[in-house]
Amino acid sequence: xxxxxxxxxxxxxxxxxxxxxxxxxxxxxxxxxxxxxxxxxxxxxxxxxxxxxxxxxxxxxxxxxxxxxxxxxxxxxxxxxxxxxxxxxxxxxxxxxxxxxxxxxxxxxxxxxxxxxxxxxxxxxxxxxxxxxxxxxxxxxxxxxxxxxxxxxxxxxxxxxxxxxxxxxxxxxxxxxxxxx
Numbered sequence: 111x112x113x114x115x116x117x118x119x120x121x122x123x124x125x126x127x128x129x130x131x132x133x134x135x136x137x138x139x140x141x142x143x144x145x146x147x148x149x150x151x152x153x154x155x156x157x158x159x160x161x162x163x164x165x166x167x168x169x170x171x172x173x174x175x176x177x178x179x180x181x182x183x184x185x186x187x188x189x190x191x192x193x194x195x196x197x198x199x200x201x202x203x204x205x206x207x208x209x210x211x212x213x214x215x216x217x218x219x220x221x222x223x224x225x226x227x228x229x230x231x232x233x234x235x236x237x238x239x240x241x242x243x244x245x246x247x248x249x250x251x252x253x254x255x256x257x258x259x260x261x262x263x264x265x266x267x268x269x270x271x272x273x274x275x276x277x278x279x280x281x282x283x284x285x286x287x288x289x290x291x
Contacts (some may be wrong), residue, residue, distance in 0.1 A: 138218060138219040138220060139218045139219060139220040139221065139222060140213040140214055140215075140216070140218035140220075140221050140222070141213060141221075141222045141224075142206075142209050142210055142213040142221070142222070142223050142224065142226050143209070143224050144224040144225040144226070144228060144255075146197075146202070146205035146206050146208065146209040147205075149209045149212060149213065150197050150205065150208060150209055150212060151197070152196065152197045152198040152205075153196055153197075153198060154196065154197065155193065155194045155195055155196055155197065156179075156183060156188060156192060156193055156194075156195060156197055156200070156208045156211075157176065157179045157180070157183070157193040157194055159197060159208060159212050160178075160179040160182055160183065160208070160211055160212050160215060161175050161176070161179050163212050163215040163216075164178055164179065164215055167215055167216045178215075179193065179211075180193060182211040182212075182214065182215065183207075183208070183211050185211065185241060186207040186208070186210050186211045186234075186237060186238065186241060187207065187233075187234060187237045188204060188207050188208055188211065192204070202229040203229050203230045203231055203234055205229075206226065206227075206228075206229050206230060206238075207230070207234060207237075207238065209226075210226060210238055210241060214241070214245065217245070217248065217250065218245075218250055219250065219251065220250070220251045220252075220253065221242070221245060221250050221251070221252045221253070221254075222253050222254075223242065223252065223253070223254035223255065223256075224254075224255045225255055225256065225257065225258075226238055226242070226254065227239060227256075227258060227261060228257070228258070235261075239261060239264060239265065242254075242265060243264070243265060246265065252265070254266075259287060262283060262287060263283055263284075263287060266283040267283070268280065268281070268282070268283070269281065269282070269283045269286035269287065271286065271290070
């Protein structure tokens with residue numbers, strides 16, 4: 111529901127309904143799905159996917175958009191020689207890096223991540239985690255789903271375990287991960 115792909119329903123908290131749920135502006139957040147095919151048009155080039163997001167964010171001018179797209183791809187270590195290649199020709203890890211670049215076109219206030227490093231090799235995993243850490247350091251709130259305990263230890267300020275659609279446990283990363291072991 112947070113990524114606007116699902117329709118809102120009833121929100122309950124301490125077991126009463128919450129009236130008037132606050133709406134978060136969609137343009138204030140970025141979503142990076144576990145499956146890059148959800149967030150990217152696989153028929154379009156890597157640069158084209160990013161250019162679409164830049165144009166939607168108000169960027170104008172072919173050269174400016176192309177330069178910015180190149181910078182975003184470089185930041186996630188997608189070779190610039192692949193910028194004009196259709197995303198369907200990329201490996202799963204390369205697609206996810208393009209997905210991360212596209213998701214951070216505009217610095218979001220909230221970044222939603224669903225297993226963003228699960229398909230990445232160690233070097234690209236590190237680059238992706240550095241990007242997320244950098245965004246968090248700039249004041250971006252990050253809400254992420256990880257099964258990668260090292261990523262959780264590195265990035266999390268709070269850990270929440272969910273089971274059967276409910277919060278099972280929550281707390282500081284060290285305490286929560288120790289209890290989970």
